[in-house]
Amino acid sequence: MTARSAAAAAAATAAAIAGAWALRRQRSAGRGIRIVDPEDATVLDARGAVRSVQAAEATMPAADLDALWTPMHLERLARTYWRFLSRCTLGLIRVVYTPTERMVVLLAAPLVLLRFQPPEYEMDEEFGLVRWRIESGVLVARRGRGGDGWLALSVRRQPGGAPGQAVVHVEVEVANFYPSIASGLSTWLYRETQSRIHVIVTHGFLRSLARMDLAESRVGRFADAEAAVALGLPPEAGDRPREGAGRVASG
Numbered sequence: 001m002t003a004r005s006a007a008a009a010a011a012a013t014a015a016a017i018a019g020a021w022a023l024r025r026q027r028s029a030g031r032g033i034r035i036v037d038p039e040d041a042t043v044l045d046a047r048g049a050v051r052s053v054q055a056a057e058a059t060m061p062a063a064d065l066d067a068l069w070t071p072m073h074l075e076r077l078a079r080t081y082w083r084f085l086s087r088c089t090l091g092l093i094r095v096v097y098t099p100t101e102r103m104v105v106l107l108a109a110p111l112v113l114l115r116f117q118p119p120e121y122e123m124d125e126e127f128g129l130v131r132w133r134i135e136s137g138v139l140v141a142r143r144g145r146g147g148d149g150w151l152a153l154s155v156r157r158q159p160g161g162a163p164g165q166a167v168v169h170v171e172v173e174v175a176n177f178y179p180s181i182a183s184g185l186s187t188w189l190y191r192e193t194q195s196r197i198h199v200i201v202t203h204g205f206l207r208s209l210a211r212m213d214l215a216e217s218r219v220g221r222f223a224d225a226e227a228a229v230a231l232g233l234p235p236e237a238g239d240r241p242r243e244g245a246g247r248v249a250s251g
Contacts, residue, residue: 033058033210035203036169042195044187048141048178049149054199055171056206057158062166064212065157071123071222074155076214078119078130081153081172083215084205097218102132113139117147121222129154134177139194144178151177170209172202 034057042052082095085104093113096103104114116132123129133147134140140149151174158167182190 032060033207035206042199044182044191044195048183048187049144050174050177050179050182050195052174052177052195052198053171054202054206055169056203056209058168058170058209059161059165060168060212062161062164065166065168069125069128069157071121071128073214074121074123074128074130075217075219075222077155078153079215079217080209080213081205084208085201088201088204101135104137106138112137116151126157127154128156139180141178141180141183143183144176149176149178150174170206172205174198 036055086094102116103112114137115135120131131152134149136145154171156169158169161167179190
């Protein structure tokens with residue numbers, strides 16, 4: 001076993017321990033959240049590339065969703081994902097920010113599990129997305145480096161809902177990801193450790209959104225109307241009242 005494979009296996013084991021904690025914590029959470037994963041939610045193709053999608057539908061007052069439908073709140077949702085990852089792994093895994101990348105580290109650098117390029121944002125009146133392209137990391141096989149794979153978090157307004165209520169579809173997608181555990185050790189080990197724990201932790205994150213506790217971000221990219229215009233949104237999208245908004249930063 002190479003040092004890289006050993007580190008990847010150690011990271012998966014640490015995530016497994018903390019992921020079990022996350023599962024117990026989230027079983028009783030998630031009122032108003034319904035998990036709606038697609039069929040074949042996780043697929044490992046013949047090339048060794050993984051696509052994994054976890055999704056949920058949330059029902060809330062329509063006025064609340066309107067107030068949250070801003071670039072700033074999309075940015076905060078992105079940060080909430082990273083905060084949940086750190087919390088549910090008991091701080092074993094955390095996110096390090098630099099001007100040019102995001103690094104998911106085990107305890108501290110230089111053990112970088114995943115290195116991402118800066119986030120890309122898309123948003124209109126019905127759909128919002130944050131995408132982090134995968135650059136490198138211990139958990140990434142050589143052929144999967146350079147930004148061709150990605151992690152994405154998206155929200156989409158859904159039709160339906162009772163009068164005065166709104167439904168939003170929230171999705172977490174990993175695509176074109178080449179796991180080093182699968183290529184360096186075995187696909188069975190990947191499925192039974194890293195893949196399984198990713199699903200558990202992501203479901204925990206989706207259920208945790210029922211609390212509507214969006215984290216403050218770390219960069220502050222979309223704090224005003226000009227940033228909304230840059231995304232093609234009406235200027236007022238960046239100026240809607242933001243209850244409880246404090247220091248704003250980006251995922």
